[in-house]
Amino acid sequence: xxxxxxxxxxxxxxxxxxxxxxxxxxxxxxxxxxxxxxxxxxxxxxxxxxxxxxxxxxxxxxxxxxxxxxxxxxxxxxxxxxxxxxxxxxxxxxxxxxxxxxxxxxxxxxxxxxxxxxxxxxxxxxxxxxxxxxxxxxxxxxxxxxxxxxxxxxxxxxxxxxxxxxxxxxxxxxxxxxxxxxxxxxxxxx
Numbered sequence: 498x499x500x501x502x503x504x505x506x507x508x509x510x511x512x513x514x515x516x517x518x519x520x521x522x523x524x525x526x527x528x529x530x531x532x533x534x535x536x537x538x539x540x541x542x543x544x545x546x547x548x549x550x551x552x553x554x555x556x557x558x559x560x561x562x563x564x565x566x567x568x569x570x571x572x573x574x575x576x577x578x579x580x581x582x583x584x585x586x587x588x589x590x591x592x593x594x595x596x597x598x599x600x601x602x603x604x605x606x607x608x609x610x611x612x613x614x615x616x617x618x619x620x621x622x623x624x625x626x627x628x629x630x631x632x633x634x635x636x637x638x639x640x641x642x643x644x645x646x647x648x649x650x651x652x653x654x655x656x657x658x659x660x661x662x663x664x665x666x667x668x669x670x671x672x673x674x675x676x677x678x679x680x681x682x683x684x685x686x687x
Contacts, residue, residue, distance in 0.1 A: 525576070532572040539651050540564035567611075574610055578603055584660075592660050599659075600652040604645055608633070 541564040551557070583602055584595035612631060619629020633644045662670045 528579070529572055529576055532575045533568050535655055536571050536575070537564055537568035540567050543647075570614075571607055571610065574606065575603065578606060579659075584656075588663070592657075592664065595660050596653060596656045599656045600649050603652055603656075604649040607648060608641070608645060 544564050578599075584599040587595040587598055611633070615631040616626055616629040620626070633641050658670070665673070
């Protein structure tokens with residue numbers, strides 16, 4: 498080994514090879530799939546809850562297609578949201594700040610996206626904008642706030658895991674979550 502190679506500091510080391518287009522596409526599809534699964538479970542729980550409430554009133558209707566479709570569409574919105582990384586300016590602060598900030602921003606974005614989607618759908622079907630506005634959370638400002646609070650609380654764990662992954666590293670977080678703690682930490686627990 499030459500003296501230059503042996504004395505190379507990490508900063509002077511050659512840059513890592515660029516990921517191929519195929520590797521990046523696979524990584525993006527994996528991220529999309531994880532986002533889709535998270536949102537699908539979240540929306541499926543909303544639909545199950547709605548089904549329970551409707552059944553109590555003698556109405557037997559559940560629309561799991563709503564959960565799948567919205568999870569597909571909104572997973573793409575979340576993927577774009579992550580690409581902008583709006584909480585990066587809070588990374589030096591305690592983790593709770595970027596977690597809550599990003600959950601709040603995405604809650605607003607998802608509600609706005611849902612409203613715009615319903616208005617466009619209504620306009621396509623010949624309704625006015627006022628007729629197309631969705632009745633979120635039972636309608637009115639109170640219903641909108643209720644839906645926003647539920648969405649915000651549901652997004653906090655997602656952004657908690659995301660920000661922990663950034664701080665710890667995705668491999669370390671995966672090891673902590675899915676492997677024994679002795680393997681993840683490199684030590685044997687008593």
